[in-house]
Amino acid sequence: MVPRPQGNDQKRTRLLATVDSVPPGRVASYGQIALEAGLPGRARLVGALLRGLPAGSPLAWHRIVNAQGKSSLDPRSSAGRTQRRRLRSEGVEFDSKGRIDLKRHGWRP
DNA sequence: GGATTGACGGGAG
DNA sequence: ACTCCCGCCAATC
Numbered sequence: 587m588v589p590r591p592q593g594n595d596q597k598r599t600r601l602l603a604t605v606d607s608v609p610p611g612r613v614a615s616y617g618q619i620a621l622e623a624g625l626p627g628r629a630r631l632v633g634a635l636l637r638g639l640p641a642g643s644p645l646a647w648h649r650i651v652n653a654q655g656k657s658s659l660d661p662r663s664s665a666g667r668t669q670r671r672r673l674r675s676e677g678v679e680f681d682s683k684g685r686i687d688l689k690r691h692g693w694r695p
Numbered sequence: 696g697g698a699t700t701g702a703c704g705g706g707a708g
Numbered sequence: 709a710c711t712c713c714c715g716c717c718a719a720t721c
Contacts, residue, residue, distance in 0.1 A: 616703050627716060629703035634718055637702050658702040
């Protein structure tokens with residue numbers, strides 16, 4: 587087996603570091619995180635990564651939403667409510683449809 | 696080990 | 709605004 591040019595944990599680490607670089611009060615999309623981590627077009631990888639986070643992870647996963655400015659979690663789920671609660675506590679506003687105005691709260695690297 | 700799934704995204708109609 | 713479709717590819721079945 588020829589080792590991959592880039593170890594997958596290397597990618598994972600870069601992605602996690604990028605997620606962690608999103609400041610409080612701002613949100614970033616999955617695609618944006620992938621792009622900044624040097625993996626353009628790999629938004630789904632970010633989703634898969636966050637999905638596998640252990641409960642109680644110190645990582646600020648709640649600042650990641652989809653490109654539409656909406657949470658990709660079931661709003662009724664525990665994680666979904668946690669995300670909303672955390673974002674609101676950071677000053678992020680949601681409109682009546684649960685959408686965030688990215689012009690205002692979007693992360694601009 | 697092929698097929699399906701999915702915390703995505705962009706494009707087309 | 710909404711639906712459908714396709715590319716992406718790790719994880720899961």
